[in-house]
Every structure is written in C-alpha cells, then in structure tokens.
C-alpha cells in the first residue's frame with residue numbers, strides 16, 4: 001500500500017538532508033500530513049526542510065513542548081480540522097532534544113508571574129496545579145510517546161490515520177523515529 005511509504009520517505013529524505021546540508025529542492029509529491037510540534041524558534045524554517053516538506057504541504061500545529069493537555073482541546077480540534085476538512089492523512093508528532101519544557105521551574109515561574117501582576121488567585125485556579133497546567137515534562141521522548149498514545153486512543157481521531165512520533169535534533173535537523181504509526185493504524189475504512 002502506497003501509504004506505507006511516507007514515513008520512510010521522510011526519514012530517507014532527512015538522511016539526504018543531513019548529508020547535503022543545503023536548502024532542499026525536492027521532487028516529492030505534496031504530502032497530506034499534519035505536523036504537531038513545539039514552538040521552539042530553532043525549528044522555524046528548519047523542521048519542514050529537514051523533512052522534505054514544502055510550503056503548502058503540511059498543516060503545522062505548534063504549542064509549548066508539543067504537549068497535549070485536553071483530549072478535546074485546541075490541538076485535537078486543529079487535528080480534526082486538518083483530517084476531516086483539509087484532507088490530512090497522517091499525523092507526525094515531533095518533539096525535540098533540549099526542549100525548554102524540560103527546564104520549567106515551577107516556583108521560579110510562579111514568582112515571575114506574580115511579579116508581572118498575575119494574581120495569586122489566577123495561579124491558584126489552574127487545575128490541578130501550575131506545573132500540570134503547563135504540561136511540563138522531563139523527557140521529550142517520553143512526552144512524544146505519551147502524546148502519540150493519547151492521540152491514538154482519542155475517539156475524535158480516526159483509527160486509520162497513522163500517528164507517528166519523532167524527535168528532531170534542533171542543531172542538525174536529524175530526525176529519530178520513536179513511534180512508527182503504520183504499526184498501530186487500523187486498515188483504511190473511508191467512505
């Protein structure tokens with residue numbers, strides 16, 4: 001099945017990208033993919049070329065850490081639009097090494113918020129707590145695996161949509177595969 005090729009195609013492209021380290025000129029067909037990744041500025045204009053994704057190929061959803069805090073929240077809403085309204089057929093969850101979400105110091109952040117005029121009540125109202133509200137994590141790979149697993153089980157994401165998990169090295173652009181979504185996806189059942 002042709003669907004089997006896209007993940008391997010991205011990884012093979014990434015290997016060539018690393019070897020060539022130049023702006024890619026690709027002949028790959030447009031990819032119907034949704035990419036969920038971190039808002040880290042080192043990934044801007046870097047992750048897509050490292051994947052062989054051109055402007056217009058992918059719907060890219062970003063937040064702090066590529067974290068999923070609500071099974072029906074903004075991220076899943078955007079993925080649902082990407083899949084059901086915009087024709088995306090696969091989801092790539094891409095975390096990265098050296099993510100700032102691993103260095104969140106809850107007490108320090110609380111003090112910074114208070115100093116900038118955020119009220120104690122507003123902070124106290126965050127459930128179940130500030131750190132959990134931020135979805136801070138200690139291991140980017142573990143976060144990616146958790147997000148992939150939660151998306152895989154999410155009733156709003158069709159079972160036949162592969163959800164892949166990868167980590168990108170923000171200095172070199174190297175992609176490491178954590179979860180091959182083709183293994184978990186159900187056979188296509190469209191129409």
Ligand SMILES: [Zn+2]
Pocket residue numbers: 038039040064065066096098099100101
């Ligand atoms: Zn990050």
